[in-house]
Amino acid sequence: MVAGSGGACPERCSPLLHLLSRSAIIVAMTATPRQRARAQAIEDIKRIAREQLASEGSAALSLRAIARELGIVSSAVYRYVPSRDELLTMLIIDAYNSLGDAVEAAEAACARDDLAGRWRAIGTASRDWAVARPSEYALIYGSPVPGYHAPVERTGEPGTRVSMLLMALLADVQRGRPAVAVAGPLGGDFAVLRDFLGLDIGDDLLARGFLAFSALFGVISFELHGQYVGSLTDCRAHFDHQLGSLASLLGI
Amino acid sequence: MVAGSGGACPERCSPLLHLLSRSAIIVAMTATPRQRARAQAIEDIKRIAREQLASEGSAALSLRAIARELGIVSSAVYRYVPSRDELLTMLIIDAYNSLGDAVEAAEAACARDDLAGRWRAIGTASRDWAVARPSEYALIYGSPVPGYHAPVERTGEPGTRVSMLLMALLADVQRGRPAVAVAGPLGGDFAVLRDFLGLDIGDDLLARGFLAFSALFGVISFELHGQYVGSLTDCRAHFDHQLGSLASLLGI
DNA sequence: TCGTTCTTGAGAGCACTGCTCTCTTGTGCG
DNA sequence: CGCACAAGAGAGCAGTGCTCTCAAGAACGA
Numbered sequence: 211m212v213a214g215s216g217g218a219c220p221e222r223c224s225p226l227l228h229l230l231s232r233s234a235i236i237v238a239m240t241a242t243p244r245q246r247a248r249a250q251a252i253e254d255i256k257r258i259a260r261e262q263l264a265s266e267g268s269a270a271l272s273l274r275a276i277a278r279e280l281g282i283v284s285s286a287v288y289r290y291v292p293s294r295d296e297l298l299t300m301l302i303i304d305a306y307n308s309l310g311d312a313v314e315a316a317e318a319a320c321a322r323d324d325l326a327g328r329w330r331a332i333g334t335a336s337r338d339w340a341v342a343r344p345s346e347y348a349l350i351y352g353s354p355v356p357g358y359h360a361p362v363e364r365t366g367e368p369g370t371r372v373s374m375l376l377m378a379l380l381a382d383v384q385r386g387r388p389a390v391a392v393a394g395p396l397g398g399d400f401a402v403l404r405d406f407l408g409l410d411i412g413d414d415l416l417a418r419g420f421l422a423f424s425a426l427f428g429v430i431s432f433e434l435h436g437q438y439v440g441s442l443t444d445c446r447a448h449f450d451h452q453l454g455s456l457a458s459l460l461g462i
Numbered sequence: 463m464v465a466g467s468g469g470a471c472p473e474r475c476s477p478l479l480h481l482l483s484r485s486a487i488i489v490a491m492t493a494t495p496r497q498r499a500r501a502q503a504i505e506d507i508k509r510i511a512r513e514q515l516a517s518e519g520s521a522a523l524s525l526r527a528i529a530r531e532l533g534i535v536s537s538a539v540y541r542y543v544p545s546r547d548e549l550l551t552m553l554i555i556d557a558y559n560s561l562g563d564a565v566e567a568a569e570a571a572c573a574r575d576d577l578a579g580r581w582r583a584i585g586t587a588s589r590d591w592a593v594a595r596p597s598e599y600a601l602i603y604g605s606p607v608p609g610y611h612a613p614v615e616r617t618g619e620p621g622t623r624v625s626m627l628l629m630a631l632l633a634d635v636q637r638g639r640p641a642v643a644v645a646g647p648l649g650g651d652f653a654v655l656r657d658f659l660g661l662d663i664g665d666d667l668l669a670r671g672f673l674a675f676s677a678l679f680g681v682i683s684f685e686l687h688g689q690y691v692g693s694l695t696d697c698r699a700h701f702d703h704q705l706g707s708l709a710s711l712l713g714i
Numbered sequence: 715t716c717g718t719t720c721t722t723g724a725g726a727g728c729a730c731t732g733c734t735c736t737c738t739t740g741t742g743c744g
Numbered sequence: 745c746g747c748a749c750a751a752g753a754g755a756g757c758a759g760t761g762c763t764c765t766c767a768a769g770a771a772c773g774a
Contacts, residue, residue, distance in 0.1 A: 244742060244750075251751095268605070269521055274731065285734080286752045294732065352605020353520070353687065366692070395696035396703055403693050420694075421677060421704045428680020429673070435605065440618070441655050442672075444647035451648055452673045459711070496721070496771065503722095526760065537763080538723045546761065 252290050254280060256304065259297055263345040271298065298349075303368055305346040310371030312339045317375050325462040328379050333426055333453045336372060340430045347434060351427055373423060380419045381409040383462055390414035415460070422456040504542045506532060508556065511549055515597040523550065550601070555620055557598040562623030564591045569627050577714040580631050585678055585705045588624060592682045599686060603679055625675060632671045633661040635714055642666035667712070674708040 258279045262271050273294055277284040291297045316335035320327040340347040350369070389412025391397060400413045411419070429452055432438055433445045442448050510531045514523050525546055529536040543549045568587035572579040592599040602621070641664025643649060652665045663671070681704055684690055685697045694700050 242742075248750090272731065273733090282751095283753050284732085285754080288733070289751060348605035351683075351687075353600035353603075392703065395699045396694075399694050399696060399700070417700075417703055418707065420700070421681070421707055424680040424684050424704070425673060425677035426680075428676040428678075428683065431603075431680065431683065432676050435603075442648075442651050444651065447647045448651070448669075448672070451644065451669055452676070455670065455673055455711070459707070494771075500721090524760065525762090535724050536761085537725080540762070541722060 248290070255287060255290055255297070256301060259301060260346065263301070263349070264343075267345070268298070268349060273297070299364065301346070302349050302365055305343070305350050306365060306368035306371065308343070308346070309336065309339050309350070310368060312336075313372050313375060317379075322382070325379065325383055326457050328382075329422075329457050329460065329462060330453055332372065332375055332379070333449075333456070336426065337430050337433075337449055340434060344434050347430070351431055352435075376419055376423055377407055377409055377411065380411045380415055380460070383460060384411050384415050387415075387461075388412075392417060418459050418461075422460055425452070425456055500542065507539060507542055507549070508553060511553060512598065515553070515601070516595075519597070520550070520601060525549070551616065553598070554601050554617055557595070557602050558617060558620035558623065560595070560598070561588065561591050561602070562620060564588075565624050565627060569631075574634070577631065577635055578709050581709050581712065581714060582705055584624065584627055584631070585701075585708070588678065589682050589685075589701055592686060596686050599682070603683055604687075628671055628675055629659055629661055629663065632663045632667055632712070635712060636663050636667050639667075639713075640664075644669060670711050670713075674712055677704070677708055 255276055258276045259271060262275060271294065273287050273291070274284040277287045280287075291300075313332055313335045316331040317328050320331050322328075340351075389410070392400065392413035396417065397413050400416045403416070404411060429449060433442075433449070438445060438448070507528055510528045511523060514527060523546065525539050525543070526536045529539045532539075543552075565584055565587040568583040569580050572583050574580075592603075602617075641662070644652065644665035648669065649665050652668045655668065656663060681701060685694075685701070690697060690700070
């Protein structure tokens with residue numbers, strides 16, 4: 211974070227390094243022992259980093275502390291991770307994918323025509339994941355840690371997995387209903403988005419979807435950040451109730 | 463943040479120090495020259511801290527850099543601020559109060575019987591403030607910076623000013639309508655809250671108020687954290703639209 | 715007006731951080 | 745089986761928060 215933190219890490223770390231966690235199993239099967247050891251070391255670093263994150267917060271994430279935990283000198287860590295910021299980016303991508311996996315699995319377990327069930331599954335799985343991993347949730351839905359958020363070109367795809375599920379759900383909700391347009395610049399944005407997604411979702415429902423999505427993570431964020439402390443004791447019950455209100459908003 | 467960061471700062475900083483910014487004018491009028499100079503120094507420190515926050519992010523907030531900017535050695539800053547974390551807490555309280563001032567002023571400018579106007583005023587003033595001071599917004603509605611959020615016993619009161627406005631509005635909305643109860647633990651929480659506030663707001667409307675409040679700041683957070691990048695170009699129009707949807711949710 | 719007190723700032727120093735460099739060792743690959 | 749290269753060690757630079765001591769000076773009471 212002090213100087214040259216955005217560098218390319220020449221001949222130290224592969225540029226494909228951030229993909230390792232997703233293909234860790236493949237690497238473990240096919241690669242050479244050296245590659246397997248390397249992948250294992252990176253996984254160890256990220257595991258300890260997540261533990262640090264959970265116990266101390268993202269500001270206290272320290273490569274030197276990770277090195278100590280691993281029984282290794284600090285400079286050795288840089289063989290596997292180009293910088294602290296890069297490690298944070300890797301953790302952010304992992305968190306997005308972990309959340310995406312959990313929500314996709316929950317949603318996929320619902321009957322396709324059970325629209326309300328799919329919405330509840332998306333919401334409940336999101337909250338369950340967030341409550342189980344508050345520090346990782348803060349990493350992706352909290353304020354940007356190092357001054358700027360992680361590079362969009364790398365976090366973008368995994369960051370949209372949950373919203374893509376919602377979009378598919380909205381398309382199913384829209385089916386057989388009349389599309390209601392919205393005037394003004396918002397309608398223009400929605401037209402472009404509809405074109406990009408290739409899904410037939412009317413302006414009005416799209417707007418309601420955006421609101422439901424924002425409210426969903428707004429409620430989760432408020433719960434995790436302690437904004438309800440002193441007024442709500444049963445956050446789970448509150449969340450379930452609001453999930454129902456948002457379902458009504460979506461017309462399901 | 464390393465050791466003893468929660469200490470009391472004996473005979474260096476008054477325990478009333480965090481109140482200085484609210485009573486800065488009073489101090490400037492009545493106090494001795496020394497007290498005035500002290501209050502001015504603290505204001506200077508906080509001003510530079512806010513600038514650093516805006517340009518580099520909360521993780522890069524550095525007391526040494528503040529000292530450099532002031533043309534002062536780093537240890538001298540500790541005459542005015544007990545620790546970095548304490549400075550962050552002072553900034554958080556100031557931010558809550560700044561937001562509270564802005565929203566209260568906007569809401570007070572509306573006719574009391576213009577319920578929809580008061581809701582829009584609360585929402586719009588909140589967003590305007592957040593867009594104008596994104597780094598300070600991240601401080602209070604982002605993820606906790608140093609691992610734990612600021613002490614609730616000190617941020618609590620200023621942190622509830624906006625929600626108190628909403629509660630008063632909800633009470634006016636409720637007037638002359640039948641209260642709808644909600645079963646389960648949520649109803650119990652709401653009963654306690656109603657008793658504490660001394661406002662007649664039915665369970666159902668209270669729940670809708672919580673949702674509207676959470677959604678309001680959820681939408682603002684998503685906008686500021688770049689979650690809408692790539693799909694929305696006119697965030698202001700989107701926000702206005704959702705403000706209307708939430709007004710409908712509240713029945714105004 | 716004078717002396718005292720108490721605040722303020724300087725400076726050194728400790729322990730920590732991220733990160734870079736060089737050097738040596740030993741493992742795994744061809 | 746020999747060699748290349750990855751991996752770790754260690755020193756070092758610049759930065760951080762924070763503590764301590766010391767000297768100067770300003771405000772205050774007598």
